[in-house]
Amino acid sequence: MKNFIAKLAMITMIVAFALPGALFASGSSEKATAAKPAASGAKYAIVFKNTGNPYGDKEMGGFKNGIEEQGFTAILRAPDQPTAEAQIQIIQQLIAQKVASICIVANDYDALQPILQQAMNAGIKVLSLDSPVNPASRLTTINQADPAKIGSTLVQAAYDLAGGSGEFAILSATSQAANQNLWIDYMKKDLKDPKYANLKLVKIAYGDDIRDKSVSEAQGLLQSFPNLKVIVAPTTVGIAAAGKVLTDKGLAGKVLLTGLGLPSEMATYIENGVCPYMFLWNPLDVGYLGAYAATALVSGKITGAVGDKFPAGHLGEYTVTKAADGGTEVLLGPPFKFDKSNIEQWKTVY
Amino acid sequence: MSDRVISVDRTWSFRRFILQWEWMLVLIFIAVNIVGSSLSPYYLNGGTFLTAPMGFLDVAFLVLPMTFVMILGSIDISVGSTAALSAVVMAVSFHAGLPMWLAVIVCLAVATACGLLNGILMVAFKELSSVIITLATMIIYRGIAYIILRDQASGEFPKWYSGVGWGYVAGIPIITLAFVVCAIIFGLVLHATSFGRKVYGMGNNLTASRYSGIRTDSVVVIVFTVTGLMAGITALFLTSRMGSTRPNVALGYELTAIAMTVLGGVSTAGGKGRIIGPVLAVFIIGFLNYGLGLVNIPSQVLLIITGLLLVLSVLVLNIRFSRGHQHSAPTASAPAAARKTPNG
């Protein structure tokens, strides 16, 4: 009898723990989105790649601002592991909740196709953001910057930093990362131009967006290529890791660094000269634009076809254009350059 | 623990029957559903209850053979990599011209071969623990997948293939049906055949089993080979649900499978556990994730809840038994000590 009571007590404890925990969490998110209690109740969801990523938090934050400005409810989700499988489960749950729209920052370009098509068949408007899904899985995608432009900006930066000629290497994310691979492809295309004849790409290393691996790969690059002049790292973890390695080895000025990085992470390395300048875009704006695109799709204002125009709050009006992968996209704008002159004000923003 | 004692005849006691771990799991499962349906109106909604399992059942196929492996006292952390490799090989062979049904067979064959290799290594090098062997093969198998597909995805399977993961038969999802069938088969083998008894025997006392004439090597090889096969089935369903595959699929599946298995009452020390436990645990964890996801609980909170559920539930089990068996202090290691092989 005692055992039974003990067991019952424990189960009650478990449930008692889970219940308030669940209610608390959902209550707090409800509270946060209760800014307009008279909201139409339409729910707009954004699914990011993973949790614990301040860049992602900013994108989702921008999305939330955009949705709530228009009087709707925003749902922010992210899996704790950056896998496609986890995102499929989240999307399943969103379909069950009958959301109006899903904005997905994909962990995999193709793997979400079946579930997103199910969502679209259920009447949910699907668009991707930042990291796109394939055209069959989406109505349109929000692209933070033209990938061709990103590629050419990075190649030009490498060229300038190397002084016109020399060796440079790329430190990327995972070998499967869709965005990075696309940008690197454009970089390679640009390198064929006779203007860059003396600029040599010696290696593409994959740091997997893992801090210690990126450090090892960066050190490896320095050891294998003693004449290396520039490291280009189109990923926020990679560029920060390379920045630390170069700083610790005292190579500021000898090997230069550029790429795509978070201003907060790179502030130290821009200030100490290891990284003269780097690029990114404002994730808040990306999310915000996504929010307005989502509401425009749901209201029927646009269908995701080329030429559609829609208003995007304080960002102005945007037009849907043709995307390189056969679908359509909405371009936020050109990549933004961070250097010593503006890093101070941006490092606290994101 | 009381279930571990191999007693020939014991009077059936209702109290002992109802206090089993598996009944506790049933209670937890009911609790999870109550919590889920009270939190969100969408939980018990029409088809969602049936479709929800489609999200977590592909890992479930790994839980069934993992039960066998853990009853043996071993562990297999290479299952995720086996699934990835077999999925990749299937995709590549389909695009190389093989008809899809043949590619499916290739997938299962590759997965079985991976499991077979694990088993052979286990019996050839008995000094090595299963941890290090499957750790090495985990890295190797996925490494091969990376060599094959590099940074590409491979997809565009025939239309009927997506029906494997998403399709229904008489209103029930195919994947659920397949899982139930597999669970029944595994349950029958474990509880109603001599093979199953051999597995239990080996888990309890390997040396005694060997001296009793049980071909322990064959049992180990068979168990690991079947684990490989089931990883291949996981790969089939996973690839069908994603419509494409890459070398980095099924990451972390091994830990999820192990968590579900231990929650189901299968002890890693070996010799204890029943199929019904892990099956219930699969649905508990799956519906818990689903139910809490329907109210958009942040993943980090979900992580904490799942972790606590795992610890608290086993804690309860131990508190319950520490009342009845005061000398059970080293229980966790008792069978392990008993079946310590001469090689240590």
Next chain:
Amino acid sequence: MSEKTALGAVARPGSRSTFRFREVGLLAFIIVICIVVQARNHNFLTLSNITDLLANTAILGILAVGMMMVILTRGIDLSIGATVALSGMVSALTVKAVPSISPIVSVGEGMLVGLVVGAIVGIVIARYNVLPIIATLGFMNVFRGLTYLISGGAWVSSYQMSPGFQAISSGSLFGVGNLILIAVVIYAVFGYFINHTKTGRQFYAVGSNPEAADISGLPRRRIVWLAYTIMGTLAGLCGVLWVSKFASAQSDTATGYELTVIAAAVLGGVSINGGTGTVLGLILGTILLGILNNALPLVNVSAFAQQFIQGAVILAAVLTNVIVKRNSRRHALRKRAI
């Protein structure tokens, strides 16, 4: 059961002349790998590269010490990655809020977080008899979730860390990097503890036969608890070192790192069944993994083959070790047969 002596010397009566090093297979394997890598890239065996290698492996080495203690008692700890993340985040957030804090205090703070965490895990395992794999699997999730919650998902970047804090890992004393120094000190202390103190030897006893240990009156529960507490403290220390080394604190720090640490320990001959393992073997296992991480970017192999090579090397190293041990045992038996 094979002989277990301090440095792995084969205990045979009247044969002190033959010093048979147990993990000689592993050592030979490491030497072969070094030769192969050096042949492909002459920068491998340079002072700067070796310093990098040692600094990168230091954290792994410190964690491996704790893991060895846990495995010796027949346990396992899957939560150390999360502990590293948690303590790293806590100390980083403290430095961000109070930049004037002394680095020594930060280190102490990290170790305290790790100590508390390890003690909790230890209590659950030692007092309540929860199987280590379940307990640490569960706690891994809990601590990781806690890290996300206390950080609010934000990172702590290098500009928010005081130079003193960053110097914990990147600084050096007498020309030797701090990380390497700390690792050496810890290994020295641990080596002494596990081989030459009563409590240390009791770890082996508890792991190889818990019942006998209990019956002999050894404080089995306390030893097990101690193992996890020490593991937690070391993980807490590594959290601070990690965050200081990379000048960045994230919530997903060291995800999956526990597997690497276990691999290092098991490679070094620590038996998962408890009761066996030497410090020298542990060092070798750690170094092999460190070499792999360091050398793979240096040898010009396709990035896509890296994982396969890693797995193949680990498997080969382990199998070599087993085969050498078998031969040495056969050799020893043959000698006795006379």
